Structures are given as C-alpha cells and as structure tokens.
Amino acid sequence: MTLRYKILAGILILAVTLLIAAEATKPEPVNWFPSYGKIDKIPFGTYIFYDQLSSIVDKDRLEEVNIPPFEFIDSTKMGTYFFLNSSVYNDEAEAQKLLEWVASGNTLFIAANTVSKTLLDTLNLSTAYYSTTKLIKKRPLVNLSNPQLKSRSPYLLDKDVSTTYFDEIDTLKTTVLGVFDLMKDEDSTQIKEPKINFIATPFKKGTIIINTFAEGFTNAFMLKEGNARYTAGALTYLPANGKIYLDHNYKNSKAVAESPLYIILNNKYLKWAWYTLLLTTVIWVLFEGKRKQRSIEIIKPLPNQTLDYTRTIAGMYLDKKDNRQIAIHQINHFMEYIRSTFILATDKKDQDFIEKLAAKSNISVLEIKNTIDFINTLKPKAVITEDELIQLNSYIENFKKYHQDGRIN
Template identity: 65%
Template sequence: MSKRYKVMAGVLIAFLAVLILAEASQPEPINWFKGYGKQDKIPFGTYVFHEQLPSVINANRIEEVNIPPFEFLQDSTLPAGSTYFFLNGSVYNDATESNKLLEWVGRGNTLFVSAGSISKTILDSLWLGLNFYSETANQKKRPLVNFTNPRLKAERPFRLNKDVGTVYFDEIDTLKTTVLGVFDLIRDNDSSQIKKPKVNFIKTPYKNGTVYLHTFPEGFTNVFMLDSTNAEYTAKALSYLPDDGTIYLDQYYKNSKEYAVSPLRLILTNKYLKWSWYLLILVAILWVIFEGKRKQRSIPVIQPLPNKTLDYTRTIAGMYLDKKDNRQIAMHQINHILEHIRSVYTLSTERFSQDFVEKLTAKSGKPQSEIKTLVDYIILIRQKAVVSEDELIKLNTLVENFKNTH
C-alpha cells in the first residue's frame, strides 16, 4: 500500500470512528415492542411481573411450560385442579388445540388467558364475541381499567400512560358469564372515572372447570406495573386464580422468545457491543479494499535462448571439412540414419541381414531395392579406411532420399 492510500485509509477510519462514537453516545431509544417475554426489561416486557409473581403466589405452585399446549396436555399424569395461564399480545390456538384446552378445563381445571386476540374456537364455545374499540373523536388511546367487584374496585381507575389498541367483549352469555373488569379511554383529560365502561375481564364456567378471559395484557407489563399504584391492579387480577393447584405459566405463545435465535443477539442487543461489531466489519472491508488487492512486481520479459543446434552442426561439419576427414563425417552420417531407423521403425540395427531389409521395407513402405542399396552402401563405407568426397556425397544422397521420401 502506498503512503497516499495509508493516509486516506487512516482519515476514513478516524471519520467513521467519530461517527460511531457519536452514535453510540446517544441515549438508546425506547423499545415499545410488545414482547411480553419474562426476560424483557423493555416497557412491554414482563420482567417485573415474573419477579413479583412469587410474592403473590407460592413459587412452589408455579411451573413454566415451553412447549405447545397440545403437546403439553398429552400428559395424562397432570393433576386435576390446575391452572393454565396465558399472557401475550395474541394467543391464537388452532381449533384442535383449543378443543384440547377446553376438554382439559372440563375435567375440573382453570384456564386464564390475557391477550388482545383469543382463539375463535374458544370464544364460540363460550358464546363470546370480541371487538376492537376505537373512537375517532378521542385522539388519545390511553386506557383506564378497574374491577366491578366492590371489594376490588379502586376509587380511581388504574391508568396506562401510553396509547394502545384496546379490545372488549361485545357479546357475552349473560346467564353464565360474570363480568370482573371494565375499561374506557381517557376523555377530556379526566382520568378520575370510567365514563363509558366496556367489558374486558370475564369469568365463565365450562363443564367442571372455569375460564377467565382478560383482554388487557398490558396490565402485566413493566410500563404498567411500575407506574404509581398499578401493581395493585395486577395483584387483584391474579387474586381470581384458585388458591391451590399447580399454575402452568405458558412461555410458548410469546412475541419475544426467552432464548436467542441468533448467536449475534447478545452483541446486537447491547449498543456498545453492536457499534464495536459494526466498526470491526468496516475495518475489515477497508482492509479488503486497500490491502486485499493482489500485489505483484512486474515480471521482466526473458527472451528464450536461441537454438544454436544448427550453428553447432555447421561448426562441427566445417571442422571435419577443413580437415578433409571424409570417413569420420560418413560415420556420423551412418550413425544418424541408424538412430533414425531405431527410433522411427523400432528395428535393431546390429545386423544387416536379409530379414532386416525385408522388415525395414515393410515398415517404411519404400522399394526393397532402395533399402537394399542403402544397406549395402553403409556396409561398404564401414569397411573402407579412406572415404572419397564422391562416396561421401553418394552416402548423403542415399540417406536424404530415404528420410525425405518417408
């Protein structure tokens, strides 16, 4: 990396670090997600509720359930007189699971559901109807809640100081259903009374058991319980639960799961770790851009070595010609043609017999007379002590004719 690139990278990293530091130093925005998770300390989590629950109900009676109700209720050893407690923004059991729950309730158990959306199968089985309450004339959607029982009813209704959607029972079986709680929206900034009550908490029997339905799950959240005396409302709502028997707290139907589904959740939920993680990624990207480029010095052009074979041959031939050593040149010529025969036709050249001539004729495709003339002349030259220039030329002619006509 050149010095210029290093300076640019340093300035860019410093600029990004300042931006990240400025962002990380900002106060973390409030998370208004309605998670209802027991581990969530956000406004609409239920951390406070689960922390305070053992002070209202004996902890030995509480058992958490992390599997679907249909699967949990398959256990035939569950004791009678128990309570199944659901708390979430929506608890929508399908028809099969709803019937399984009602069947379990009918054997003398209790079902308590606090949710803004409840299974239609359960509502239809209990002759109930839900409706979303909205009043366009009232811009604020901050609910007031209270009980109908004179012993539990507070002088001033309990207030949630946050705009939320509200649901109420618009159809109930008045012969069987008991109204336990009502709500209304704040009107004219007057939170001292509920002027137009709507039913949001009921009790209804089902065979040998009891069903409690509560459409204000926000009453069990952190933001509600930590505001003024609102925790009193939560405790009074729980007072309707049976005094004995196991209470099964559902942890399956939750908008926010207790266990992280991503390994990075711990990092991304902490703003300091999150911005450190982002900075690490940015630095890695910059490294790839500036340092990850292929580095290679220029490769010098190397000229191939020239073929000196022809020059060498000419030099050697010139030496022999200058010395007039025709026989030595002839021997080289003979050795050359014999090596050619061995390598091309795979024939042994130790003996020049009639069989050798016939095989060379067959493999080379040349006339046998030509092959015979070449072989006889090679034998003749080998026997001579002195080779004339004409004989050397004739040998060369025979060799070249044999090779060139191939």
C-alpha cells in the same frame, strides 16, 4: 503503501471513528414492540410481572412450559394453564383439547387482546375493537368490578394502544371481573362508559378466565404508581391450590436467544464494537492485499496424448499389413464391449446368445446373426484380406450405431 493511500486511509478511519462516537452517544430510542417476553425489560415486556409473580403465588406451584399446549396437556397435568401475550390463537384441534382439559376440573387463564374464535364461540362470547374518532389520545382506564378489589380511581396506561372488549356474553353463566374505557377530556378519575374486558365463566367442572387487557401485565403498566395493585387483583382469581403452568410458547418474543449475536446486537456498545471490528478487518484486507499482491505464473496443463498414442499403434499395424492381427483386436474389443454394455457372456456365441443380445440391444436377430457368423468365419482364417477387414469394421460400427441411436425393430 504510498503517501496518498496513507492519507486516504487516515481520513476514512477518522470519519468512521466520528460516526461511531456519534451513534454510541446518541440516546437509544424506546422500543415499543409488544414482546411479552419474560426477560424483556422494554415497556411491553413482562420482566417485572414474572419477577414479582413468586411473591404473589407460591414458587413451588409455578411451572414454565415452552412447548405448545397440544403437546403438553395430558391427564396427569392438573391445575391452571396461564397464557399472556398480545394474541393467543389456538387452532381448532388445540382449542378443543384445552376445553376438554378444563372440563375435567382445571382452570384456563388467558390475558390477551385476541383469543381463539373456537374458545369464544364455545363460551357464547364475542369481542370487538373499541375506537372513537373523537379522541386524539386513546389511553385506556381499567378497574376491577369486585368491591373489595375495585380502586376509587381507575388505573391508567399512559400509552395509546388498541383496545378490545366483550360486546356479547352469556349473562346467565359469565361473571364480570373488570371493565375499561378510554380516557376522555383529560379526566382519569372515573370510567364514564364501562365496557367489559375481564370475565370468568364456568365450563363443566372447570373455569375459564379471560382478560383482554394484556397490557395490564407489562412493565409499562406495572411501573406506574399504584398500577401493580390491578395486576395483583387480577391474579387473585387464580385458584388457591394446584399447579400453575406458565406458557412461554405463545410469545411474540421468545424467552431464550437463539443466536450468539443476540447479546452483541442488542447492546449498543457491543454492537458498535462489533461493527468497528468488521470495518477494520475490511480495511486491513483491502490495503494489505494491495501491498502483497503478486502476479501468478500460468502453468499450462499437460497435453492429452492418448489420441497420438492410438494413431501411432494403428499406424504400426497398418504398416505391417497384418490384417489378421488387426481383426483379432477388433473382435476382442467388440466382445468386451458386449460384455460390459449388455452383461452377457461371450464364450458361447450360439442362437441363445444371439437372441439375448438382440433383446438387450434392440437390434434385429438377423443383423446380429450376420455379424456373429461373419466373426466366426474370420477367426479360423490364417490370412484376412483388406476387404474382409473393412467388412468386419462395417459390421461392428453398424451394431454400435444402431444401439446408440436406439433403433427399433
């Protein structure tokens, strides 16, 4: 390696090192992705909720489900099915199966901003998105309706989020469990215009509970002082007995990393160590390859001498003027061509043979009969003239040509 290359390599490595150091020491930005994943510690993950759930509900009652409800539900599963995500959209078939399961005496608890339309229509419910142009900040205030669970001051999520509420309910059957409003005039001490976001409604022998404020179960909400009481209060509506099936299929972020690089790329220090390794490898390949590269000798391939050999053998026969031997070779070669191409035995060249060959080759019976008759005439002869040899070759070449061209009678 020349001095010039060494200087350039040193400058490049120094620049990369400074860039990596600057990136590694830069504060990592907050990830506001609404993952709702069990292991996610980001603001809208649910690590705290699932970590504290066993202190609110008996751990033996909890069972995690990682497959779709359509596959999981059967007559042996009794209890409560708990869904938590920004959106829980069950298709029509799955929604009907969930409703049948609830109808047999089970409970469905859904905490999601968006719920399957099939479920809403069946329960005579309708949701709407609440927004106002008067407010710069759209930070929700929530509270529970039960006087024993209701807080004097509502619970605040100090983050602008989309808000969904029930604008239409079946008042004869539906019980309002909680309300919300957007914080107005920097006043977080009261809900001025309550809107329903938490309801329970009976369905035949079972119960369906829906909370459209899914953020109330996330890390960002529960870490704010006092907010965990809202989440705990919402969970009091779970049945006191029976299994609780925790859904992990309807999650924006799956609970288990599927790629080995997940750990590396989601850790700032491991990520930059990985990038450094890749860059160092590329630099080493470039400079080491230049140093060791050598010209490769071109080896000519062996010539194909089959054609020369054929010409030599043909010349030997022509020089001897042994027309009969040449004719016998041509006939034998032609018979082998018929056997391999048309899968026909050539020991008997009778009328049946001629008809079968005509059918398979798509050549007229008359042309094939003329060729076979001429061959049968030549074979017994002790001397064959050049004209006869040329005529034989003409018959054979015409047969092959007609067959390859697909001549139709």
